[in-house]
Amino acid sequence: MQIQTTELPGVLIIEPKVFGDERGFFYESFNEKRFAELTGERVSFVQDNHSRSARNVLRGLHYQIEQAQGKLVRVISGEVYDVAVDLRKSSPHFGRWTGVYLSAENRRQLWIPPGFGHGFVVTSEHAEFLYKTTDYWAPQHERCVLWNDPALGIQWPLSEAPTLSAKDQAGVLLADAEVFA
Known part of the structure; x- marks a missing residue:
């Protein structure tokens, strides 16, 4: 597994080592020990x-204000543009x-630590996430910041208005959101 940093400290792109031949491929999508060695963080998924x-x-952009969740995300079919937003008021990156493209082809994963909002848009015909x-x-404890908040200026790869759930349509502006300390 290889780790790439992003513009936001703590948000990491993970590229697994893939073993492939004419039969197909195999890769280890998560190894707690290796993750801790590479990141200095020990995580437990529930x-x-x-x-x-x-x-x-x-x-998106989803998060839980209490019982904050770290998320390890990946796509097994199709492609998405995945976004993490720093919602920690005390962070210099608040x-x-x-954003990063995740797809079945590139097999990338994104680690989003607690304290961040998360969202994605599907850029292929379908995507399994x-x-x-x-x-x-x-x-x-679930909260939602509006996906198109001008204060965030997220550059979603959209050519038309996205399809949103009622919950995502009701998202609030970052200025009005309950955020992390």
């Missing part, structure tokens, strides 16, 4: 999630974002 979305579906979380889903 929940795995799987979603499938059509082209132009945008999900309100900044980073897997993610591990470090804490359980707690709907009473």
